[in-house]
Amino acid sequence: MSGLNGNTVDSGSSRTSSKPRIGVLALQGDFAEHIHMLGLIGINAVEVRKVQQLSEIDGLIIPGGESTTIVKLLGMFDFVDDLRMHVESGMALWGTCAGMIVIARELADPYPTPLNLIDIGVARNYFGRQVDSFESELSIDGIE
Secondary structure (H helix, E strand, C coil), rough: CCCCCCEEEECCCCEECCCCEEEEECCCCCCCHHHHHHHHHCCCCEECCHHHHHCCCCEEEEEECCHHHHHHHHHCCCCCHHHHHHHCCCEEEEEECCCHHHHHEECCCCCCCCHHHHHHHEEECCCCHHHCCCCCCCCCCCCC
16 A cells, blocks of 8 residues: 555555565475566565465465465465455455466365355366376377
8 A cells, every 4th residue: 555655555454565565374385486487577586484474475366386285275264364464454465267266256176165254156177187288199200
């Protein structure tokens, strides 16, 4: 959120900086790839492994991975209530792939139970199972 002087103010603390500090949930999934890409565009991204770190960031990305596993780990490490509180207080939140499933309001499938943090409905595996997503016959010279 922007302060009066144009600096970014973290919704969960009094920390002020010129750029938002983005956390990437690092419990499971492709968090390293997200952090790398954010770094390439000049975003200060950090791995979030402990619930206490939510107070140190301006926004959180929940990356792709395995949605059922991410939901279980969020519960196991007591993230759910604190994450909900930070989002309700204005912390930015984004989910990619499995992360989007985790934060959705509604899921077309019976599992996992989404956290109802963003007003979207999601259908898992809409185009089929992931293992079938990108199969193609290739002809490569020198390889039979």
